[in-house]
Amino acid sequence: MGGAGHETVARAREPARRDIGMLKRTDRIAFWVFAAATAVALSFLVFIISFVFVRGIPRVTWSFLTERPRDMGRAGGILPSIVGTIALTGLALLIGTPLGVATAVYLTEYTREGMSSRVIRFGAESLAGVPSIIFGLFGFLFFVIFLGFGWSILSGGLTLALMILPTIIRTSEEAIRAVPREYREISLSLGASRWQTVVHVVLPAALPGVITGVMLSLGRAVGETAAVIFTAGSSLRLPGSIMDPVRTLPVHFYVLAREGISMANAYGTATVLLATVLLIEIAANILIARFSGHAGRG
Amino acid sequence: MQGGGDGVFRMIRYSDFNYSYGAVCALRSLNLEIGKNELFTVMGPTGSGKTTMLRCLNRLNDVVPSGRHSGSLYLDGVDVYDPRVDVTVLRRRVGMVFALPAVLPTSIFENVAYGPRRAGERSKAALSETVERSLTAAALWEEVKDRLGERAETLSGGQQQRLALARVLALGPDVILLDEPTSGLDPISTLRIEDLLRELSRQYTIVLATHNPQQAARVGSRVGFLMLGELVEVAEAGDMFTRPRDPRTEAFVSGRLG
């Protein structure tokens, strides 16, 4: 019926008869008010980035990146934290990506909407809402203690993998659903099995979207603190295996800043951390723009 | 064998075949025989069941959750809905060309090599040979031989449809199904495809679905008119358009319907 549409449009007509000049003025005022809100939001971004970078960039030298910390981080560099962050997030992606993509493939290609897909979606959506500190506590109870992995890259990586799983599932599912149905039909009609169709047609076509999701997850994992601090430990030593504890960049930054060990090194660490996540996010955004540009070609 | 006593080898036989999507009946008690190396045209308005008729033959309709069939459908004497049938093998024997856009988002070469590769062909030489032979048979080789690595989307609509044919031919099928292959094509490309189909029908059984009676008149040796899931009339193309037996056929061919 569209009753609501008719009504609101009719209401819109009423004042239009009265004072066009005033309406134009209201329109202009609304524009500037809303533009100001946007400016406020963006000014926070500019402020935070410049605040950290101005104080941190002088500290970020080659030796800061490649040396081990000395004296609890008062001097020296942040190499173990960089290595630890890469190891931890790398492991999380290594575990989370296949599981997430497989889930998305199962939901889109192997099952119809029904009981099992509802349960799986419920799990993914609920997991997305679980606060990171709960992930941290769970990782501590389950991986660190129950499975006996201790504070280690393994425990932290597994915890982060579960944390990023919902994002990877959601973005992969969107990307896979955007693959035209025709591609699947052509592939099947040429005698390809369902799995061959997934591997050779669907996933390649969905790849940019999947990678975008993985990168967004990576950005989140790199900056995560609460889930990591209880599972990966806080060691300043260079890790030798995945059973070793590490102190990731955000944790190192937190410890330096909170305990007032070295503000200069804290800003330096924050600069490296912030630059990393911003670069990842920007790269993901460029990919999204490219991807949606291509989507025009059905 | 389904060869029958009249000396014509029957490649396809629909026998009291019904197909429905949920409560919607798409094909009702279809009885039809199509001979080996025949070029058969199914015409009918949109939604008449042409596509369903084709997609049952290669079981592509299996992916539709609500789809149900009853009756039998034989291909080369074998019931395609027999539980022992491997649909991937069936589909290599029953190729299909779709309406545009109908290329995979990859190179021209890989489009043609797709079927053989999925069937397990690894040899680069054998693939190259198959690709060249198939593209030649689809009258596309001369136009694309220097640009096999380019993306298939760069081809014109007519070229894309010939590529789709080459892709099917690469599997050495018995039957080629074409579902509105010329919709969206310009008249010259359309004629070119139609010529190609007549040529190919010497070696392959071809079933062409079209909503366009003129195309049926131009192409088909034998034409079936399908409407609302019912096969109204089957006749030689000449008879169908000059002396339609059913008033609905007459209405359709004279452009008053559909």
Add this chain to the structure above:
Amino acid sequence: MSYRKEGSPFWRTTVSSGRVRSQGRTANERVVERVLFCCALTAVSALALITAFIFAEGMPELGRTGPARFVFGTTWSPSRGMFGVLPMIAGSVAVTLAALLMGVPVAVACAVFLAEMAPPRAGVLLKALVELLSAVPSVVYGFVGLTTLVPLIREWTGAPGFSVLAASVVLAIMVMPTITSVSYESLKAVPGSYRDGVAALGGTRWQAIRMVVLPAARSGIVAGIILGIGRCLGETMAVLMVAGNAPVIPTSLLSPVRTLTSGIALEMGYASGRHREALFGTAVVLFAMIAALNLLTRYVASKGAVFGGRRRPRDGSAGA
């Protein structure tokens, strides 16, 4: 050459012609499906495991103190063995509400500007910039808040500065990109014909936004706000650094405050025995609040679908 089996060619059991390997393919398909299904169960199993482990560790203390006394107790004093989490619940609720009051108007206004008013290309670019805010790690937010906002509040008011106000300002900035992004998408989903309908009747752009576009996008905006509530309740590090962390029910915007999350993070490092179990009990309370919020999201989403169906004029032209 043909890529098919000879003989009675499409039985599965037929011997293949050397290079064709389709035997056992159907069996493989089944294995693939099983494996994918198992992978797909990871998320829901993880959820079940998380629930089980957190509850198993947290419930004993809830039982010992009594659920009501645990949830509504106003004294949190591990040294005296008193575990009441009401101050933390109040703290979480207070900073969340204050953050939403500040964040939602700006976030929604920002979404409206980006989706409806800015030139399309600029809108997309600016939206990407706003979303960059969500990439900033929460420790960085907390630290910037700690070094700029807290002293500022101290200077202006004479209070210590670590307060509900500081925590909620930081949270407001943190949740803004989430709310903006979800609202933006739902505004973009409103059919262009709605706006054209108003324009055809001589309405201004602002009238179209206020009377047609915003009401149509309402359920999406609400979903974004609920998502924001979840982020506020769950945020740990940033709040921890600026809130002051005193376990008392806040009485004003300038009171120091401890949230459920910061309470856990603060004491987990050294807690043991009953104290540790009480912290897991706190996690149970947090978990329950998030679960309730999830149910609310589902309810709003299902409602939104119904509204959406009714609101959309069938002719798609908004009665123009």
